[in-house]
Amino acid sequence: MRTARAAAILAGLAVAVAACGNAPTTTQPTASSSASAGAGDKTLQGVKLEVAAKWTGQEQKNFESVLKAFSDKTGAQVTYASTGEDTGAYLGPRIQGGNPPDVAILPQPGLVQQYSKQNALKPLTDAVVQEIDTNYTPYWKELGSADGKPYGVLIKAAHKSLIWYREQAFQDAGVQPPTNWDELVKASQTIADSGTPPFSFCGASGWTLTDLFENVYLSTAGPENYDKLAKHEIPWTDASVTTALEKIAQIVGKKEFVLDGNSGALQTDFPTCVTKVYGQKKAAMVIEADFVATQAVQDGAKVGEDAKYIPFPKAGDTAPVVLGGDVAVAMKDSPGAMALLQFLASKEGGEIWAKLPGYLSPNKNVSPDNYPDPLTKALGQTIISAGDAVRYDMSDLAPSAFGGTDGKGEWKVLQDFLRDPADIKGAQTKLEDEAKKAWK
Amino acid sequence: MTERLNGPQDPPATIAGGSVPGPADTPRKQRRLGPSPTVAIVFLLPAAVLLGIWVVYPIVYSIFRSLFDATGSGFVGLGNYLTIFTDGSMLTTIRNNLIWVVVAPIVVTTLGLIFAVLTERIKWATAFKLIVFMPMAVSLMAAGVIFRLVYDEDPDKGVANAILTTVHDTFSSSQGYPEARPREGDQSQVAAQSGAVVTKQPVQAGQPVLVPIVGIKPEIMPGSAAPAKAAPPGNDLSGTVWFDFTAGGGGKNGAIDGSEKGLPGMTVEAVKDGQVAGTATTAEDGTFRFDGLPAGAYVVRLPQSNFQAAYHGLTWLGPTLITPAIIGAFVWVWAGFAMVLIAAGLAAIPRDALEAARIDGATEWQVFRRITVPLLSPVLLVVFVTMIINTLKVFDLVFIIAPPSVQPQSNVIALEMWRVSFGGGNNQGLGSALAIFLLILVLPFMIMNIRRFRRDES
Numbered sequence: 001m002r003t004a005r006a007a008a009i010l011a012g013l014a015v016a017v018a019a020c021g022n023a024p025t026t027t028q029p030t031a032s033s034s035a036s037a038g039a040g041d042k043t044l045q046g047v048k049l050e051v052a053a054k055w056t057g058q059e060q061k062n063f064e065s066v067l068k069a070f071s072d073k074t075g076a077q078v079t080y081a082s083t084g085e086d087t088g089a090y091l092g093p094r095i096q097g098g099n100p101p102d103v104a105i106l107p108q109p110g111l112v113q114q115y116s117k118q119n120a121l122k123p124l125t126d127a128v129v130q131e132i133d134t135n136y137t138p139y140w141k142e143l144g145s146a147d148g149k150p151y152g153v154l155i156k157a158a159h160k161s162l163i164w165y166r167e168q169a170f171q172d173a174g175v176q177p178p179t180n181w182d183e184l185v186k187a188s189q190t191i192a193d194s195g196t197p198p199f200s201f202c203g204a205s206g207w208t209l210t211d212l213f214e215n216v217y218l219s220t221a222g223p224e225n226y227d228k229l230a231k232h233e234i235p236w237t238d239a240s241v242t243t244a245l246e247k248i249a250q251i252v253g254k255k256e257f258v259l260d261g262n263s264g265a266l267q268t269d270f271p272t273c274v275t276k277v278y279g280q281k282k283a284a285m286v287i288e289a290d291f292v293a294t295q296a297v298q299d300g301a302k303v304g305e306d307a308k309y310i311p312f313p314k315a316g317d318t319a320p321v322v323l324g325g326d327v328a329v330a331m332k333d334s335p336g337a338m339a340l341l342q343f344l345a346s347k348e349g350g351e352i353w354a355k356l357p358g359y360l361s362p363n364k365n366v367s368p369d370n371y372p373d374p375l376t377k378a379l380g381q382t383i384i385s386a387g388d389a390v391r392y393d394m395s396d397l398a399p400s401a402f403g404g405t406d407g408k409g410e411w412k413v414l415q416d417f418l419r420d421p422a423d424i425k426g427a428q429t430k431l432e433d434e435a436k437k438a439w440k
Numbered sequence: 441m442t443e444r445l446n447g448p449q450d451p452p453a454t455i456a457g458g459s460v461p462g463p464a465d466t467p468r469k470q471r472r473l474g475p476s477p478t479v480a481i482v483f484l485l486p487a488a489v490l491l492g493i494w495v496v497y498p499i500v501y502s503i504f505r506s507l508f509d510a511t512g513s514g515f516v517g518l519g520n521y522l523t524i525f526t527d528g529s530m531l532t533t534i535r536n537n538l539i540w541v542v543v544a545p546i547v548v549t550t551l552g553l554i555f556a557v558l559t560e561r562i563k564w565a566t567a568f569k570l571i572v573f574m575p576m577a578v579s580l581m582a583a584g585v586i587f588r589l590v591y592d593e594d595p596d597k598g599v600a601n602a603i604l605t606t607v608h609d610t611f612s613s614s615q616g617y618p619e620a621r622p623r624e625g626d627q628s629q630v631a632a633q634s635g636a637v638v639t640k641q642p643v644q645a646g647q648p649v650l651v652p653i654v655g656i657k658p659e660i661m662p663g664s665a666a667p668a669k670a671a672p673p674g675n676d677l678s679g680t681v682w683f684d685f686t687a688g689g690g691g692k693n694g695a696i697d698g699s700e701k702g703l704p705g706m707t708v709e710a711v712k713d714g715q716v717a718g719t720a721t722t723a724e725d726g727t728f729r730f731d732g733l734p735a736g737a738y739v740v741r742l743p744q745s746n747f748q749a750a751y752h753g754l755t756w757l758g759p760t761l762i763t764p765a766i767i768g769a770f771v772w773v774w775a776g777f778a779m780v781l782i783a784a785g786l787a788a789i790p791r792d793a794l795e796a797a798r799i800d801g802a803t804e805w806q807v808f809r810r811i812t813v814p815l816l817s818p819v820l821l822v823v824f825v826t827m828i829i830n831t832l833k834v835f836d837l838v839f840i841i842a843p844p845s846v847q848p849q850s851n852v853i854a855l856e857m858w859r860v861s862f863g864g865g866n867n868q869g870l871g872s873a874l875a876i877f878l879l880i881l882v883l884p885f886m887i888m889n890i891r892r893f894r895r896d897e898s
Contacts (some may be wrong), residue, residue, distance in 0.1 A: 082734075085844075086863055087858070088862070088866070089863035092866055096862075114866075171688060173688075174686070174687075174688045174690055175689060184789065190689070192655055193623070193654035193655055194655075195655055195658055195661075195685070197653075202843050203845055205844065206845070256619070256655055260593070263593075263755050263758050264593055266754075266845040266846070267593055269843070269844070313876075402639050405863055406844040406847055406863070407851070412845075412848050419759075419845075
């Protein structure tokens, strides 16, 4: 009797604790599906794992179906917890409190460095490293390493050098997909004249603005300068930054170019800005990565017919290819955590995920044929075949106080810049101030 | 969340008891009747240990930690405190906290007083009180989510702007072609000028004026619009206002192409020497003609009223209005709490004092000002001080309501403390310094409140 009551109280506490976080959901191996996967050796029967990642909505569902495949194979019970946009703020207290999730998906390689310094990460076992060596190019392996030690598996890549557009809006205005920056500005003017604001910006989500800046900067200043700025070896007050901001001001500085005006754009987060293009059909273009497709499909657009993309147009001499990615790391020493990382790094895990929309695999052995549509197939091809010209998302390489925190650093300054695009000098000074604080 | 109600300042029981004279059998000083000191210590120990672990140790450790840098190994002395008072964004948070402390407690206490006095008089007092008190049953986090929606800029979603636009549109509805603009350029005859569209040069009768307009959203294009035509030649001043955009592209800019439509209902003025000499309205094909205008050169103007942008309400969640907007949400939550406390105090006011004053011929206002408020002042002070403490530690409402793009402008100390400690920078030295700073701010009010309770009890 008494134990039953104690158990009930504990269960109640557990619910309360769960309610404090972003309601985790549990993927349980169901009897029927585990029977169908009977061939798998259920070595992890009864093991419980917690995975924390920032995905919500459709992206979360897709990831959960990958987790389910893992559960079916191994018998482990995997719980998903959403960290929200600010992964550092979610994981920080949990690391401090000695209660981190077994596996965390970090949205920035910068966090791998940061957490490895705090000894919060567990080095990958040889089995996982081997899996990475067979499936990944050294470039990707390096992104998940700190001080030469591999800690993370890059499980999801994002192609950030894209501009998505609504075919109907382009047709109504009679414009062709632009191939360089000047054409983009001209096409935007024509679309604005036709009565449709050309751009829907996701100003409330600061990272979308850094992505825009990185593409323009990589294009106008070239890869060498890009690397230097990423390490803060040249100051943000550099003339190359001025050029890039001037280019951006060409599209954010005209009020007829920006849906809902600049202050409205600052209250639009991602993915609402996508819905405004494909769901509400209010604007013509949204500048973001391949994962826009997930939301576009939800909004009822057909990728490839209504929703199309163009490679980010050249604003200078370089055709920009900026990539992002999510790194899975183990934060607890448990066999389940390593098994899950190995599964996520494997061809098998990657192919299950690749069949779902909005996913690009950095795994070279995941055949692009798995992708659900030809557009994603083409993107997957470019990521795998991309040579030395690609650059990793600059803000994700920066200390997270500068490149990855709501209301701070680069996010905040670029938001202020979107509010007042005339003040290029002021934005540069503030960027440099923030960078100095973060890199000291 | 419950801790907000049960904190050390928790007054309800005390207040109710405070105004009523306490039981006579609680003498202030007792002779040693109770148990020996050893027994007393044994009984005190559990509470003392718990307080030590949960209150004293964290405070001491925070002070210690605030003297070190982000990693916790480098001693920086008072450097973190210096940062608080020199860093621009920190100063913004301090300024915001000041606004909160000055505005929110006064508004909450005043509203609570008004509600409490009014509910004394009405029939359905309990029902009314219940409704005003209900927001207290909602967690601050949920209240934040609610108000994030209330303040949404889109009037179709946000109630605040829905009300504003409805009221506004009742008095002046937007009409014409909001946000449309002239096609400008060297070939164009017209240019935008402070909201209106004017011809660059004065025009003569007999040479039709072309006014190309672009940027008209499909949904505001009138159904009656007919393909645009050039104005027929004649002796009067005439011209065409049309949507200079061929659907699907291909039209020639500044020229009336086959499928382009006229803009009916546009007001056109002929201006001479700053005076409006004549007014015309465009027809369905966009043509207009001034009849009976004396010969001469006129500037043709499409006044601003044609392009009045639809009223979209206020940008509640923008950088200027964000703090007042969040304070509004705070008032919504706490006004009921203040009302209940003040109503309890009101019930304890001796009726005979009020009656006597009324019999002496005092007006209701005089009774309220000279008798009710002075007698209530202890309760009002408790509510006020409680609210000051609550505003100093406000966190959740700001965190939830302010969109990320205006978080820096709406930031408060408690939120900044959490952000620098755990978000991004992980600088727990600076975070601890902020925590101590906040503690120092709250302390005087805590002491004030405790003193009050003691005095009331004695």
